[in-house]
Every structure is written in C-alpha cells, then in structure tokens.
Amino acid sequence: MLLFLLFISLFIVTACSWALWKSWQDRLQDISIQARNQSLSLSRQAQDTFLQVSIALDEIARQREALFSRPASYSGSRGILAGLSVPLPQLAGLFVYDKAGNCLATSRGSVDPQMNNADREYFIWHRDHANPGVHIGHVVNSRSTDERVIPVSLRLNDADGNFNGVALGTVKVSFFRQFYGWYEQMPGDLLALMNTDGLLLYARPFPDSVINRSLSSSPLFTTLLSQSRIGSATWKSRLDGKERLFGYARLERYPLVVAVGYETRAIRHGWWMSNITAISVNVFTWLLVLLFGFQILRQLRANRLSQQALMRSQDELKRLNGTLSDLAMLDGLTGLGNRRQFDFYLEKSLNGAMTPVSLIMFDVDYFKRYNDAYGHIAGDRCLQAVAAVLKHLPLRSTDRVTRYGGEEFAIILPGTEARDAEKVAFRALEAIRRAALPHEASELPEKIVTLSAGIGASVPGGTPDALKLAADEALYTAKKSGRNCIAGMQGICLL
Numbered sequence: 001m002l003l004f005l006l007f008i009s010l011f012i013v014t015a016c017s018w019a020l021w022k023s024w025q026d027r028l029q030d031i032s033i034q035a036r037n038q039s040l041s042l043s044r045q046a047q048d049t050f051l052q053v054s055i056a057l058d059e060i061a062r063q064r065e066a067l068f069s070r071p072a073s074y075s076g077s078r079g080i081l082a083g084l085s086v087p088l089p090q091l092a093g094l095f096v097y098d099k100a101g102n103c104l105a106t107s108r109g110s111v112d113p114q115m116n117n118a119d120r121e122y123f124i125w126h127r128d129h130a131n132p133g134v135h136i137g138h139v140v141n142s143r144s145t146d147e148r149v150i151p152v153s154l155r156l157n158d159a160d161g162n163f164n165g166v167a168l169g170t171v172k173v174s175f176f177r178q179f180y181g182w183y184e185q186m187p188g189d190l191l192a193l194m195n196t197d198g199l200l201l202y203a204r205p206f207p208d209s210v211i212n213r214s215l216s217s218s219p220l221f222t223t224l225l226s227q228s229r230i231g232s233a234t235w236k237s238r239l240d241g242k243e244r245l246f247g248y249a250r251l252e253r254y255p256l257v258v259a260v261g262y263e264t265r266a267i268r269h270g271w272w273m274s275n276i277t278a279i280s281v282n283v284f285t286w287l288l289v290l291l292f293g294f295q296i297l298r299q300l301r302a303n304r305l306s307q308q309a310l311m312r313s314q315d316e317l318k319r320l321n322g323t324l325s326d327l328a329m330l331d332g333l334t335g336l337g338n339r340r341q342f343d344f345y346l347e348k349s350l351n352g353a354m355t356p357v358s359l360i361m362f363d364v365d366y367f368k369r370y371n372d373a374y375g376h377i378a379g380d381r382c383l384q385a386v387a388a389v390l391k392h393l394p395l396r397s398t399d400r401v402t403r404y405g406g407e408e409f410a411i412i413l414p415g416t417e418a419r420d421a422e423k424v425a426f427r428a429l430e431a432i433r434r435a436a437l438p439h440e441a442s443e444l445p446e447k448i449v450t451l452s453a454g455i456g457a458s459v460p461g462g463t464p465d466a467l468k469l470a471a472d473e474a475l476y477t478a479k480k481s482g483r484n485c486i487a488g489m490q491g492i493c494l495l
C-alpha cells in the first residue's frame with residue numbers, strides 16, 4: 001500500500017510537473033513568436049517610412065541642377081519640396097544645403113539666410129564619403145522647429161561627381177511615438193527602434209531622455225544580429241536592467257533594427273495566474289489520494305492487528321476448550337478418567353478391533369461399611385488411595401484406568417485376551433492388598449481394603465454394552481464368591 005501511494009504520488013507529481021513545464025515552454029514559444037512577428041511588422045513599417053523619404057530625396061537629387069540654378073522655385077509652401085513632402089506625414093521637412101552647409105531650399109516656408117548645417121553629423125558624413133546611398137543619422141533637435149527628428153540625407157554631387165551639397169528629409173520622432181502608441185502594451189513591454197550601431201532612435205514606453213543612448217553592449221549587437229537578421233532571445237535590457245524575451249528584426253534596406261520585448265517576470269506572472277487553478281486542483285487531488293491512501297493503510301493495519309488478536313483469542317479458546325474437554329473427561333475426586341472417558345475409550349477400542357478387548361471391573365469390598373465406620377471424607381480418601389494404586393500399575397500405554405462410578409473402577413485393555421487380563425487384575429488386587437489400607441469394618445479376616453474384579457473379553461463384532469455386561473456379571477460372581485477375588489472366563493481365582 002505504501003509502495004502504491006509512493007508510486008501514485010510520484011506519478012501525479014511527475015505528470016503535473018511535466019504538464020506545467022510543457023505549458024511554460026509553450027507560453028515562451030508563443031510569446032517569442034509573437035515578439036518576432038511584431039518586430040517584423042514594425043521593421044516593415046519603419047522601412048516604408050524611410051523608403052518614402054528616400055524616394056523624395058532621390059527625386060531632389062534627380063532635379064539637383066534645376067534646384068541649384070532656381071532654388072526659389074523649390075522653396076516655400078508652394079514650392080516643389082513642399083509638394084514632395086505633402087503625402088509624407090512622417091516628414092518634419094525637406095531641405096537642400098549647398099556644399100558650404102547653407103540652406104538653399106526648404107519645404108517649410110522661406111529660407112533662413114543664417115541657417116547653416118555644415119556642423120551636422122550627416123553633412124560632415126556626406127562631405128567625407130562619396131557613398132551615393134541614403135544616410136540615417138542620430139536624433140537631433142530640428143533647428144527650424146525644435147522638434148526631435150531623425151535626419152535622412154543624400155549626398156548631392158556636381159556634374160564632375162564632386163560634393164555639391166546635401167538633400168535632407170527630417171522624420172519626426174513623434175511619428176514613431178504615435179504609431180507605436182497604437183499597440184496595446186502591458187507594463188514592462190518594450191518597443192524600440194535603433195540603428196545597427198546600437199544607437200537608440202526611439203523606445204516606448206521610455207522618456208525621450210533615453211534617445212541617442214548607446215545600447216551597443218547589448219547581446220543584440222554583440223552577437224545576435226551577426227547571426228540572424230530576424231530572431232528572438234532573452235536578455236537583460238540595457239535601458240532598465242529588466243530581463244525580457246525579445247523579438248528583433250533588422251530592416252532589409254537600411255541599417256536600422258526594431259526590437260519588441262516582453263518582461264519575463266510579467267510573462268511568468270501571467271502564466272502562473274492562468275495555471276493556478278490547474279495547479280491547485282492537482283495538488284488537492286494528490287493530497288486527497290494521500291489522505292485516502294493513509295486512511296486505507298490505517299484500516300488495513302487495524303484489520304491486521306484485530307486479526308492477530310482474533311487468532312490469539314482463538315488459540316486461547318482452543319487451549320481452554322482442550323482443558324475443558326480434558327476436565328470433562330476426568331473424575332474430580334481421583335484424577336482418573338471418568339465415566340464419559342470410559343465410554344468413549346471403550347467404544348473407540350472396540351470400533352473395528354481385530355484383536356480382543358478385555359475389560360476389568362473393580363469394586364471396593366464392603367465400602368458402605370467403610371463409609372459408615374470412617375465417614376464419607378475418609379471414604380473419599382480411600383477411593384483416592386485405591387485410584388492412585390491402580391494408576392501406578394505397570395500397564396501398556398494403550399491400557400486405560402478409569403473410575404466407572406461410585407466405588408467401582410475399570411481397566412480397558414485393548415488387544416488383550418481374558419487370560420492376560422486376569423494377570424493384570426491379579427496384579428491390581430495384589431497391589432491394593434500391599435497398600436494395606438485399614439478396613440476394620442470389613443468382614444474379611446485381613447481387615448484391610450480389598451477389591452473384587454470381574455473380567456469380560458470381547459468377541460468379534462461385540463458391542464460395548466455386551467462387554468460391560470460380561471465384566472459386570474463376572475464381578476457379581478466374584479462378589480458372590482466371597483469378595484477379594486477375580487472372576488473371569490476361566491472361573492474364579494481367590495487370593
């Protein structure tokens with residue numbers, strides 16, 4: 001039962017642990033897929049955002065000669081640049097700078113003659129790099145609107161391929177703030193747009209003060225991006241030190257990367273809350289099984305104890321029964337077998353006997369007189385003395401001495417012929433005589449207790465009654481013949 005309980009407990013604990021572990025792994029996998037998909041869709045949105053600006057910049061580059069010769073027609077609210085920026089809500093403005101960094105044209109009204117952006121990172125980059133591609137710089141505060149913008153720029157060359165200026169589109173950080181704001185977030189969730197050098201362009205739900213922070217020490221930039229453009233992994237965020245399960249996707253066209261992170265503590269909490277009922281039910285079931293098991297165990301133990309007690313009392317009862325039946329077969333005065341034992345043993349000895357069974361019946365002579373002379377108590381002692389003498393006769397183990405009743409005794413001799421029974425009777429009478437128990441009231445000259453004996457022997461198929469009758473008649477003969485003698489099949493033998 002204990003082994004069974006142990007097995008059941010082990011089974012329940014193992015099965016539940018496995019189910020919980022599996023459900024946790026499934027939850028992690030679901031969230032990792034969700035994070036990867038979301039980062040992929042955000043990367044697509046970012047790519048489209050910058051691609052649209054890039055197309056506008058390409059258009060400016062295509063028209064650069066006209067622009068440099070007639071910059072006024074490009075500027076202003078009705079200028080060509082304004083026309084290009086109208087369908088692009090992400091744009092803060094379009095600008096064109098000459099090779100000295102002076103503003104030639106802008107989509108935002110009139111040109112400020114003082115405005116010079118030669119010190120800007122993107123301007124210096126294009127001046128120093130002949131790279132014809134679009135450059136996305138770090139977040140700056142717009143000098144025209146003072147809003148935070150991401151500069152997207154393109155180098156403009158003259159006919160000889162020399163640096164001749166820069167076309168700039170500024171993408172509003174607020175555009176991403178608004179777009180990312182549409183996503184429903186749980187506390188601890190994170191959305192971030194970064195360049196591939198690890199510079200943060202925007203992160204939700206963090207304040208703008210984190211913009212331009214370098215996250216290059218994050219595993220995303222040290223290992224993961226070099227292994228795969230899209231993926232998911234768990235790491236500690238460099239922004240707030242919280243561990244998150246991240247999905248990330250690098251843009252195909254631009255050196256930008258988007259990451260979506262879910263705080264693992266919140267995931268664990270959510271998973272725990274949705275499994276708490278199942279866990280409680282399992283623990284409760286387990287406790288119930290244990291309770292029932294121990295109850296049954298206790299019952300079994302009690303049953304075993306009561307069975308043992310029952311067996312002990314049965315043994316005791318058997319022993320007492322044995323004692324009782326022994327007592328029922330014994331004569332209380334003399335300790336010899338009683339009349340019941342006599343009948344039982346005689347029947348048993350005759351039953352199917354192949355050899356003769358002899359029976360000697362003894363009767364104490366003149367015992368009434370003894371009682372009268374010495375009293376009944378002395379009479380009892382006399383009977384006890386006679387019994388003791390008969391008990392100590394040298395007999396075979398199959399012979400049985402009993403008190404037949406009153407002052408009569410009997411010896412049953414299985415497998416004994418009458419002739420041999422006479423010898424036994426002779427020894428018995430001799431032994432009594434030798435005991436010389438005084439009997440002053442006896443009519444016999446010796447004045448001691450004497451016995452008369454009658455011997456009967458069974459014939460094949462003889463019954464107990466027939467044998468008793470034969471012995472009894474012989475005893476009667478012995479009495480008639482003067483007592484202190486033996487009467488049997490072969491006549492009377494006087495001592």
Ligand SMILES: Nc1nc2c(ncn2[C@@H]2O[C@H](COP(=O)(O)OP(=O)(O)OP(=O)(O)O)[C@@H](O)[C@H]2O)c(=O)[nH]1
Pocket residue numbers: 333363364365366367368369371375376377378379380383405406407479483
């Ligand atoms: N003290 C005592 N006397 C007993 C007991 N059983 C029988 N008696 C007595 O034994 C006597 C037997 O007497 P009787 O049958 O007349 O025979 P008897 O006096 O021995 O004479 P015979 O047998 O003819 O020699 C009776 O007085 C019984 O009361 C016993 O257990 N104790």
